Amino acid sequence: MADSTHIPSPEKIKEEILSHYPVKVAKKRSKAMVVREKGSDQEIQANVRTVPGIITQRGCSYAGCKGVVLGPTRDIVNITHGPIGCGFYSWLTRRNQTDPGPDGANYMPYCFSTDMQDENIVFGGEKKLKEAIQEAYDLFHPKAIAIFATCPVGLIGDDIHSVAREMKEKLGDVNIFGFSCEGYKGVSQSAGHHIANNQIFKHVVGRNDAKPEGEFVVNLLGEYNIGGDAFEIERIFENCGITLCATFSGNSTMGAFERSHTADLNLIMCHRSINYMAEMMETKFGIPWIKVNFIGAEATAKSLLKIADYFADEGLTARIKAVIAEEMPEVKETLARIKPRTQGKTAMLFVGGSRAHHYQELFSEMGMKTVAAGYEFAHRDDYEGRKVLPNVKVDADSRNIEELKVEADPERFKARINEDQKVRLSRAGIEFEDYEGMMNQMEDETFVIDDISHWESEKLIETYKPDIFCAGIKEKYAIQKMGVPLKQLHSYDYGGPYAGFRGAVNFYVEIDRMVNTKIWKLIEAPWDKKPGITAELAAV
Amino acid sequence: MLLRHTPTEVAERNALTINPAKTCQPVGAMYAALGIHACFPHSHGSQGCCAYHRSALTRHYKEPVMAGTSSFTEGSSVFGGQSNLVSAINNIFTIYNPEVIAVHTTCLSETIGDDIPQIASKAVEEGKVPDGKHIIYANTPSYVGSHVDGFANMVAGMVKGLAEPSEMRTKTINILPGWVEPSDMREIKRLTNAMGISFIMYPDTSDVMDAPQTGTHVFYPKGGTPVKAIQASGSSAFTIGLGPLCSTKAADLLKTKCKVEYSITDIPIGIQATDRFLMALSRASGKPVPESLTDERGRVMDIITDMHQYLYGKRVALYGDPDQLIPLTEFLTDMDMVPMHIVSGTPGKRFEKRVNEILHAKGIEANVRNGANADMFLLHQWIKNDPVDLLIGNTYGKYIARDENIPFVRHGFPILDRIGHSYFPTTGYTGAMRLLEQILGVFMDKQDRESPETGFELVM
Structure with a gap:
């Protein structure tokens, strides 16, 4: 960290960053950069178009739909309808772990594509898509086949949904549905999350009314089992006696999605990617949702206690408390060892739609300060809290993404708790259907920046010299070339898990390694450090 | 088993590609453009293309890959990407100040028919291109050819955009x-x-x-x-x-x-x-x-003749790009190894002919296929039917290698899980030595791991 007495004021830094931009760009980017004033309701520009050419972190709708939300479900054949690239790049690159057992279906190591050629672009690709579905069916007889549209599919007008209906009818015993997640939809991956939520809700959720056995049945939404995070949360739930019906979508199966509407409570991890599903399940089936966070040991304990409060069952509460008591000593022991070395160090987090918020918990447990943070593809509510939802302007790009009209299911809607209980629980501190957002937690004079560009990151690093920067693979090596370690919070740098109690321990150890290694000091060659040395050596 | 659904029996497919042995054109164009000093590659398409290509190249090289995108939205897909590209050009020159912007297209901008030279000249007219700076371009539709063609098209784009005709001839x-x-x-x-x-x-x-x-x-x-x-x-x-x-x-x-x-x-x-x-x-x-250089050649020949017993008759499956696979096949057969299955997703008639010429000269009949539906799923099925001693190809082969317990040498693009390819060549005689070291290394590691204790060898 740079000596804080030499750091100019954040407003000054912001001005300097913007001064390098063309006027129009500066004006636009200015609204996406907020210098935090604690206690005040600040507005940030988010979920708007990226400035072309600026070097963005963002990807596309297809990546959010096929890659993020549907990627971790193992027993579905995901066919990318398009030229080969989109399927190729989303093939196993997101590190979603899964446990199919020795005999379970698992198509995740496979990449399926219609590999559209120019004749398909000219004459249409529906015929090839039908044939591809038939071939996939003949080879694998999967439970489900999904079709993902890439950019040219929408442009040439292939109707993937009618192909899906036709083939579903023809083949009989396989659920087939499509996602119109062309890369140009929306302004980032976020559009793809929404599209994925819609179609899974429409075509999968509610197909099986058999509720899993268990007294306390929950779904975990927005947890994708990167590096085994879901496995750790599953372990904790099992120890607590909480029955996990479905995770959307880490370590998941179609079967689990199909009966997810029978759960008693929805727990939301990544608000951005999955809040649509929670809202729709509440409206149609009456399942309330609460925001949880299993990133950070304290946050995990807090989230578990929220679940205990919700079910208000003495046995469950006692068991949860016992689990926390059992897990915490190792966490505390590790922290005691590591915190003296991490205390006071600084972090920047620019990633995702929830991780840049959640991981601040872990850093604060280690005594580290987050000096700047922002999301890659979030919306204003992820920053400012859901209270701003009524004020969020819906622009043309968002309007193009379908909002499903959902009504209460006449037979299956069942309010899990009544209004009185809700009020009582709210008073006890359980906020239903709420998320307070990232900004509320950020300290005065810190930076909150949406959709950060490479230029902005570079200037921030030059000025603040943080001890660690968290982002993704595209940023990793540029930042590290600046002499600052970068922790990937999409792929975890092929480590993890970082969720739950064991995950927290893993993270402390990893961050200690990254911020305290002396390896960076070896970068400069001795003859560059001491200008006279070359002459001295020559003289010998 | 990782690839537990791959049946041994081969059924012909016409429409479904499974586990491709190729990717799309733009990534090749982006890689080529990085080989010009102070060049800024730019992807004219949706954001995802650029993000995917940068990610793929970054994972392969563990290096920064700086590139821009026109960030198409639904509107630009309907009305054309001209204004996005013109503003991208202005922003890139202002913020990142390259000598050259190398624009490549995507399936999106190709499908809607954006005319890059026209847009580039509009940017010049509007004063968005500083004096002495350049814009070069390549058409790289993702639905034609493969990443290899994208590379070729961008190299041709360098000639088109930069090479200057001259009456004078140098000795260069x-x-x-x-x-x-x-x-x-x-x-x-x-x-x-x-x-x-x-x-x-x-x-x-x-x-x-x-x-x-x-x-x-x-x-x-x-x-x-x-x-x-x-x-x-x-x-x-x-x-x-x-x-x-x-x-x-x-x-x-x-x-x-x-x-x-x-x-x-x-x-x-x-x-x-x-x-x-x-x-x-x-x-x-x-x-x-x-x-x-003759001495370098001699050193490779020395290794081959010394270690011939470990190479002779070894059956190999390989996949990747035609330009690499052809000389690689030749090298393997030169060492008396037996390529059995060869796959490339990159289309082109010449490939099968050249490979078969090389193989037939040594009396080898192999499974050779490239282009449509020539993928790693097929390769794996061939291997299940006729097992091999060695697999050579990009990182995706590790799933086959593990399931079938085959020694595996990584070669080609992308290599996501090992370092070395950036630093140690596989071309030239030095490169041949490295390939030999890798091939012999995986054979001998397997022997050391699996031989009975009684037959465990100290000297090999």
Whole structure:
């Protein structure tokens, strides 16, 4: 960290960053950069178009739909309808772990594509898509086949949904549905999350009314089992006696999605990617949702206690408390060892739609300060809290993404708790259907920046010299070339898990390694450090 | 089993590609563009294309890959991407100040028919391109060919956009290295320097995609072919293009545009392909191959003759790109190994013919297929039917290698799980030595792991 007495004021830094931009760009980017004033309701520009050419972190709708939300479900054949690239790049690159057992279906190591050629672009690709579905069916007889549209599919007008209906009818015993997640939809991956939520809700959720056995049945939404995070949360739930019906979508199966509407409570991890599903399940089936966070040991304990409060069952509460008591000593022991070395160090987090918020918990447990943070593809509510939802302007790009009209299911809607209980629980501190957002937690004079560009990151690093920067693979090596370690919070740098109690321990150890290694000091060659040395050596 | 659903029985597929042995054009164009000094690659399409290509190249090289995107939205897809590209050009020159912007298209911008030269000239008219700066471009529709074609198209784009015709002829030889690693580019330069030849090579990703850690991020690393050199390549005496798929287009365009004669030879992987490259250099320059290189050749031959027992008769499955697979197949057969299954997703009629010529000369009948539905799923099925002793290809082969317990040498693009390819060449005689070291290493590791204790060998 740079000596804080030499750091100019954040407003000054912001001005300097913007001064390098063309006027129009500066004006636009200015609204996406907020210098935090604690206690005040600040507005940030988010979920708007990226400035072309600026070097963005963002990807596309297809990546959010096929890659993020549907990627971790193992027993579905995901066919990318398009030229080969989109399927190729989303093939196993997101590190979603899964446990199919020795005999379970698992198509995740496979990449399926219609590999559209120019004749398909000219004459249409529906015929090839039908044939591809038939071939996939003949080879694998999967439970489900999904079709993902890439950019040219929408442009040439292939109707993937009618192909899906036709083939579903023809083949009989396989659920087939499509996602119109062309890369140009929306302004980032976020559009793809929404599209994925819609179609899974429409075509999968509610197909099986058999509720899993268990007294306390929950779904975990927005947890994708990167590096085994879901496995750790599953372990904790099992120890607590909480029955996990479905995770959307880490370590998941179609079967689990199909009966997810029978759960008693929805727990939301990544608000951005999955809040649509929670809202729709509440409206149609009456399942309330609460925001949880299993990133950070304290946050995990807090989230578990929220679940205990919700079910208000003495046995469950006692068991949860016992689990926390059992897990915490190792966490505390590790922290005691590591915190003296991490205390006071600084972090920047620019990633995702929830991780840049959640991981601040872990850093604060280690005594580290987050000096700047922002999301890659979030919306204003992820920053400012859901209270701003009524004020969020819906622009043309968002309007193009379908909002499903959902009504209460006449037979299956069942309010899990009544209004009185809700009020009582709210008073006890359980906020239903709420998320307070990232900004509320950020300290005065810190930076909150949406959709950060490479230029902005570079200037921030030059000025603040943080001890660690968290982002993704595209940023990793540029930042590290600046002499600052970068922790990937999409792929975890092929480590993890970082969720739950064991995950927290893993993270402390990893961050200690990254911020305290002396390896960076070896970068400069001795003859560059001491200008006279070359002459001295020559003289010998 | 990781690939537990792959049946042994092969059923012909017409429409479904499973586990592709190729990817799409733009990533090749982006990689090629990184081989020009101070060049900013730009993807004219949706954000996802650029994000995916940058990610793929970054994972392969563990290096920064700086590139821009036109960030198409639904609106621009309907009304055309002109305003996005013009503003991208303005923003890139203002913020990142490159010498060149290398624009490549995507399936999106190709489908809607955006005209890049027209948009680029509009940017020039509007004063968005500073004096002395350049915009070059390549059409790289993702639904034609493969990543290899994208590379070839961008190299041709360099000729089209930069090479200058001239009445004057220098003694310089142009080298188009084809899609090889920065280490290979470095090796090809070393070999050419060892011959005492003055040359211009492009693209050149050495000192770009293997940049040193200095504690400073140099946005445009010191490597890459300078624009001036590419401009001057129009006055060179001759062009040698390596890899017919990667380099013919550019070499041919350079001949048409600047009247520089050319020859195409294989990427110098293995003994004979390196021999041919050096002889092509010798022919073009009139200079003999120096003794130092003959000695290098001798060292490779020494390893092969010493270790022949471990190589002889070993069955190999390989997949990747035609320009690499052809000389690699030749090298394997030269060492008395037996390529059994060869797959490339990259289309082109010449591939099967060339590979079969090489194999038939040694009396080998193999499964060879490229183009549509020639994928790693098929390759795996072939392997299940006729097992092999060695698998060579990109990182995705590790799933097959683990399921079938096959020694595995990583070669090609992408390599996501090992380092080395950026730094140690597989071209030239030195590269042949590295390949031999890798191949022998995986054979012997397997023997050491699996041999009975009674037969455990100290000396091999």
